[in-house]
Amino acid sequence: MSNTIDHPPLHDEQTRREQALTETVVASFDGTPDARLKQLMQSLTRHLHAFVRELRLTEDEWNTAIGFLTDVGHITDDRRQEFILLSDVFGVSMQTVTVNNEADADATEATVFGPFFVEDSPSIELGGDIAGGASGQPCWVEGTVTSTDGTPIAGAHIEVWEADEAGFYDVQYDGTELAGRANLTADSAGCYFFWGLTPTPYPIPHDGPVGRMLAATNRSPYRASHLHFKVSAPGHRTLVTHIFVRGDELLGSDSVFGVRESLIAEFTEHSSATPTPDGRAIGDRSWTSTRFDIVLAPTRAKTDSHSERHR
Known part of the structure; x- marks a missing residue:
């Protein structure tokens, strides 16, 4: 049985008044000097008015929405961005990423940036360890970085950056010590390798208005297990992406819709007795290994045609 509320047909005069108001507001932006800003404001107006009119939004519902957005603003500070979280759980962040990273041959797919990236992370040599004291199961990560033509x-x-085994990033703890993140440089053959931690699932912050919205709609705040990458090189589009753990039961319900099939990787578990690729002593704890080959799309001029981008 449908839960949709049907509304009676509108009188012609009511329809005319509502349409006239929309057209008046759209026209108020006609004098906007910047053409793109004008386009954005007029399109946003049309969509917002259409939402209100289609659903016959009540004043109580609108006031509730205003209160919700006010709460989102109040909880936002220099360490927590609830508006980004709101964008994430509506899939708007991921849709914006998708629009701005068009498919290009077999280039690695992009996904959401997330709120936990930190500039000037520690530099490590190839084969180094990004953990920096963060807790978790050791994981050997290796792969190549190539162009779409295979070069x-x-x-x-x-x-690279990730959460510890408790599901927290370094910036979520008190103090300023960085852990679970680093930057490194691929070698002359485009190869990279390092020690990290086996990714674990964790919830996005859900003690605020966005969390209450998820609870009200019976949605989980949990993200599928993942490891973040940001990869850049001259002449290539900077890639922001993750790799996800094959077999994770949360792959189909990631709270920010960041999972892509092409980004799911095998994380093979090894006993403590299995020799590591670099001879590192692991002790009596098991470890995992994974491979993630990265393909960067070339930087393209904005005047390129759609057909040229997809040859």
């Missing part, structure tokens, strides 16, 4: 990208800059 290795020597010296590609790679930044």
Whole structure:
């Protein structure tokens, strides 16, 4: 049985008044000097008015929405961005990423940036450890960085960051010590390798208005297990992406819709007795390994045609 509320047909005069108001507000932006800003404001007006009119939004519902957005603003500070969180759980962040990272041959898919990136993370040599004291199961990560034509990208800059085994990033703890993040440089053959932590699932912050919205709509705040990458090289589009753990039961319900099938990787578990790739002593704890080959799309001029981008 449908839960949709049907509304009686509108009188012609009511329809005329509502349409006239929309047209008046749209026209108020006609004098906007910046053409793109004018387009954005007029389109936003049309969509917002259409939402209100289609659903016959009540004044109580609108006041509730205003109160909700006010709460989102109040909880936002220099360490917590609830508006980004709101964008994430509506899939708007991921849709914006998708629009701005068009498919290009077999280039690695992009996904959401997330709120926990930090500039100037520690630099490590190839084979180094990004954990920096963060707790978790050791994980050997390796791969290559190439162009879409298969050419290795020597010296590609790679930044990686992740949560610890408790599901928290370093910036969520008191203090300023960085852990679970680093940057490194691919070698002359475009190869990279480092020690990290086996990714674990964790909830996005859900003690605020966005969390209450998820609870009211019976949605989980949990993100699928993942490891963040930001990869850049001259002449190539900077890639922000994750890799996800194959077999994670949350792959189909990631709270910010960041999972892509092409980004799901095998994380193979090894016993403590299994030799590590670099001879590192693991002790009596098991470890995992994974491979993630990265393909960067070329930087393209904005005047390129759609057909040229997809040859």
